[in-house]
Amino acid sequence: MRWGRRAAGGADDAVATGAGIELRGVRHAFGERVVLDGVTLTLTEHRVGVIGGNGSGKSTLARLLNGLVVPTSGTVRVDGLDTRTQVRAVRRRVGFVFQDPDAQIVHPTVAEDLAFGPHNQGLDDAEVAHRVEEMLDRYGLAGHRDHPAHLLSGGQKQLLAIAGVLAMRPQRIVFDEPTTLLDLANTRRVARVIDELEQDVVVVTHHLDLLDGFDRVLVVEDGQVVADGAPAETVPWYVARMG
């Protein structure tokens, strides 16, 4: 485990290109307010967790990973693709699940929303229909195929949001506090879903239980990664730091 505020550069510089997500000297500011500063990382692990207090910069860090936010300075590359100049290719590789599924579900009914992403990828009718059915079955939503999305429970909405991203078959998925609005049962359900994913995942969360079995956990504080290592080390360190 490494801790303490890290300047740009360091051990991660050894990997210049290739598979994985690389952040080099990333700084991001909203106007005068600097939310991330001097972040340099290479993420190649299957499951990476990101924890930190409110306003620490972890959600901005998550948004950098698929180009929803472009760094004010520095670079973010996904498998060598620059999020600043190749954002569409990046987004095809990196799916994003938001905290509030209501903001992510854009079509009135379940099946229609599942079809939205694959349609945008230009897939043919048969393939879109296949992916929709696959997701409906996989996440127990088949009985809700034509139901209005706003009538689903909170847990079902989050599953729909995740399924909507998975229908696009990204290679990586970033989750931004996916369980914050859920009860315990649905939190565990979403945790199981994340656990079973073949894709590499980056999960921003306040629910530390969610990080059981993760390969790596980053602790973000005041816009910097202040600890980075195995969850067995970083999570207790973070809990102690929070008092």
Added chain:
Amino acid sequence: MLSLYVPGDSVVHRVRAGLKLAVLAALGVGLFLGDSPVLMTGALLLTLVVGVAVAHLPWLALAVQVRPVWLWLALLFGFHLLATDLRTGTVAVLRLLALLVAAAVVTATTRVTAMVAVIEWLASPLRMVGVRPDRIGLVLAMTLRFIPLVADKAARIREAQAARGGSRVRLGMAVPLLIEVLRMATTVGEALDARGADDVPVRRGGRRARLAA
């Protein structure tokens, strides 16, 4: 329209949305050209048979859509009794009822996406002036999706104001609701980006219609 679709596999469900809407429009024109009570009664019975016997829709699904206008139909009938005669009043009410039931049948047997796809198709000539019909369709679908969500947010704000002893003045909720909606719009914009809305192929509308039909 938000939740009025009744899933099914009847012939009426399988007919293309564009054809159903065209028949509905033709029925509307035809009913206003005629003025026979027998014709109007026949049209009403026909739409009921199509809805209940052919499309297998529950009576309730049709009644729900007619219920809000009962009062207006009664007022219309009363007006005609006073201003014209019984026959004219009967024809006017039966004509509107037949149209309402027909529209209810179309709504209950057609997915929103299929309706939107028809609108996209109708808007396709606008491509010549740089308008993207798929964007019009997406906006319509999102409007239908977010109406209940905004209503929920409004209800929550009302509850919060009431819990803190707020007045019953509805204007007081306008500003917090606007802020909530704008905040949500930012995230929805990000979600559209993340889900590849910028990559929408030009001929997307047609494919979506087939999926939804």
